[in-house]
Amino acid sequence: MTEQPLPYTRALATDRYRRQRDPILQLDGISVSFDGFQALNNLSFEIGVGELRCVIGPNGAGKTTLMDVITGKTRPDRGRVLYDQSVDLTQMDPVAIARRGIGRKFQKPTVFDALTVAENLEVAQKGDKSVWACLRARLNSEQRDRIDETLALLRLGAERNRLAGALSHGQKQFLEIGMLLVQQPHVLLLDEPAAGMSDAETAWTAELFRELAGRHSMMVVEHDMGFVESIADRVTVLHQGQVLAEGSLAQVQADERVINVYLGR
Numbered sequence: 001m002t003e004q005p006l007p008y009t010r011a012l013a014t015d016r017y018r019r020q021r022d023p024i025l026q027l028d029g030i031s032v033s034f035d036g037f038q039a040l041n042n043l044s045f046e047i048g049v050g051e052l053r054c055v056i057g058p059n060g061a062g063k064t065t066l067m068d069v070i071t072g073k074t075r076p077d078r079g080r081v082l083y084d085q086s087v088d089l090t091q092m093d094p095v096a097i098a099r100r101g102i103g104r105k106f107q108k109p110t111v112f113d114a115l116t117v118a119e120n121l122e123v124a125q126k127g128d129k130s131v132w133a134c135l136r137a138r139l140n141s142e143q144r145d146r147i148d149e150t151l152a153l154l155r156l157g158a159e160r161n162r163l164a165g166a167l168s169h170g171q172k173q174f175l176e177i178g179m180l181l182v183q184q185p186h187v188l189l190l191d192e193p194a195a196g197m198s199d200a201e202t203a204w205t206a207e208l209f210r211e212l213a214g215r216h217s218m219m220v221v222e223h224d225m226g227f228v229e230s231i232a233d234r235v236t237v238l239h240q241g242q243v244l245a246e247g248s249l250a251q252v253q254a255d256e257r258v259i260n261v262y263l264g265r
Ligand SMILES: Nc1ncnc2c1ncn2[C@@H]1O[C@H](COP(=O)(O)OP(=O)(O)OP(=O)(O)O)[C@@H](O)[C@H]1O
Pocket: 034, 035, 037, 039, 057, 058, 059, 060, 061, 062, 063, 064, 065, 066
């Protein structure tokens, strides 16, 4: 049976040749040191197309540094990050990497409080202009549809004309995910997306992520094991800048080394 290409948010030239098991990101021998401290140490692993990968590990394991390397914020001392099997991200600047379709959500929401929910999405969608130029420029029907779809997907339809500053913490997190989605990213990098959320919001975030996986390739850094259990296909455990273990959550939870350095008994 031939596998069908996955329905990507934004088509890449190679999509029609692609299979779900193909890697979208390949980290190959990445090392980063800060003043002699080795934050990433010859780190290598892959994330497949359409996969939802969780990255876990103790504080200081190198998870944020890993995201910084993928997004061009930190240049590694050694190694490559291949995107779509051909583009080495370590040679590109952060803006070029974002334009290629790699979106990142930081832990703390960074929405524009003084704009409405819909305006935040408009500004994100036309990210190459100033805020005011974005708001003055008219949306075409495709852009309007994408904003409507995103509002519905994130259950923010009723909030569209509310100021973002008046949203709950969880709603701000969803809005920020929406600000990534309207840019049609291929890869989503999410840093502790469930932090500070209520139980209900966490459950709904898990549901949302399951829906987004497949359409996007996702890497989620998270400490909340309940959340990881509800979303992860595969889990990578980082420790001292290297992969300590990888597999299903059940497999890594049963791994003595992981228990010793992270999960505890
Ligand atoms: N700019 C920097 N300068 C010096 N040291 C840094 C810098 N950025 C990170 N580090 C160090 O590198 C190590 C890895 O940090 P990183 O933030 O990547 O870990 P983490 O796994 O994301 O941790 P946490 O779970 O606490 O967020 C830490 O010891 C940190 O102090």
